[in-house]
Amino acid sequence: MxxxxxxxxxxxxxxxxxxxxxxxxxxxxxxxxxxxxxxxxxxxxxxxxxxxxxxxxxxxxxxxxxxxxxxxxxxTPAAESDPVTALLMDALQKQPGRRWSQADIVALGLDPSTVRRSFKRHFGITFLEMARQERLRMGFQTLSETGRVIEAQIDAGYDSPGAFRAAFSRMLGIAPGQLADGAILRARWLATPLGTMIAVADQHSLHLLEFADRKALPNELKRLRTFAKGRLGIGQFETHDRLGEELAAYFSGQNARFQVPLYLHGSAFTKAVWHALRQIPAGETRSYGQLAGSIGHPTAFRAVARANGANQIALIIPCHRVIGADGALTGYGGGLWRKQKLIEIEKQFIRSKSGMS
Incomplete structure (x- = not known):
């Protein structure tokens, strides 16, 4: 350890x-x-x-x-110390439904190329992409509450149904009209201090928890829709409520223990890797080689890395606790800035000696 x-x-x-x-x-x-x-x-x-x-x-x-x-x-966190990102993040928080454009950035006295580089460095996406995701989140929330695509389209700030459907499909891998009524798997958006997450669960267990801007998300949702024989929709179960409570406790520094039941989609080897990840205490890290050794396959660090990358239940299966052999941060589907922040958050659990996962 x-x-x-x-x-x-x-x-x-x-x-x-x-x-x-x-x-x-x-x-x-x-x-x-x-x-x-x-x-x-x-x-x-x-x-x-x-x-x-x-x-x-x-x-x-x-x-x-x-x-x-x-x-x-x-x-201060790296993104917060950058005056360019700090200014625009504050503006986005105040006007989440605004249809931001490059002209708006210029009107604030900022250089668009500088803004693009700053956001890509800190967050892995541009400011305009982040703003579109925030608008889609608002549309998704409306859709889950009313079931009406036209209302969701308006709340998301899209002029045409086609544009809204296309944007929705790019993010979730499924058009709004393909969402099933009375679905056995339901997706819900959850706000966190590190950005919006999407949780997919059934009545008893959690199947997916990802940051909404993760590039692999559309394919992961497509596989879950196939698994559920098309019965993937939006809404919530008690599983989502329990998850929300545990995420709140985690981000507030109260508890790093997640007890929500999980449904794991993977091979026996992949599940063994995920189980080993859950044995790493909050605030500690391992290299891929150490993780491979812990499951009895010390030379299989590349296979372990692939299993780590295939994880679709972020935070709870803590793939962010795996770093390079030289101590450097390595790739993370949610973005290296989030990996850095999660490791910083978990240092408090070492001090309190109450964090386990």
Missing amino acids: MLFQLPEKDVLYRALLDRDAAFEGRAYVGVTSTGIFCRLTCPARKPLAENCTFFETVGECMAAGFRPCRRCHPL
Whole structure:
């Protein structure tokens, strides 16, 4: 059982020179010549290697006497310290139903190419894509409450039924009219501090929990619709209510234990990997090699990585707790920015010694 361990200094110094985002939130550098500590992605002039001391947490940096950098703001999440993303995220929160355009971005005095790069770096999608997803969420909510596509279309801010159907289908892999009445599997949108998630459940168990912008989501929903023989709809069961309560406890730092029953869609090997993932305590991480060793297949780390990527029940099956052998963050379907934030959230469970999953 191990927590994250910093790699060798030369690896971290190279990451500092390259402004490698893979170590964002996982390592910080204290510069002895200035008394300042920074993110490894800090845009400031790079110090000499002999003036660098690397730390795992901001607390360690401050305990060693370093003060936070005023350029990269290491005490705040990366996206929040970027003035471009902070301004637009605030604007989107205030006007979630607005049909944002590039002209709106320019009107705010921002450069569209800079905005695009900032959002892609922090969130993996552009601001305009994020705004469209928020409008679709509103339409989805209306559809689940009224069952009327035209009302959902209007609330989502689409001028034509065809455009709404196309956007809905791209995200969910199914047109609104194909959603089944009295479905045995039902999808519900859930708001979380890291963005909207979609949960698919039956009366007794959870089948899917994904962030709404995950690229694999349409195919995952298509497979579930086939599994349910077309009886996939929207709405909620008590399973969704229980999940919502447990997610709220998780994000508020009260409890990392999820007890909602799961229905796993995978091979015996894949399920073994998912079971091993659930044995990693909140606040700890493992490499793919360590995960492979824990299931008795130490050389099968590539197969383990594929099983990790096939997980469609985020957070509860914590694939975000798997990192590279060198300690760097590796690919995550929900975006590396979310992986970083989830690991940060779970550090509090180490302190409270109450987190288990």
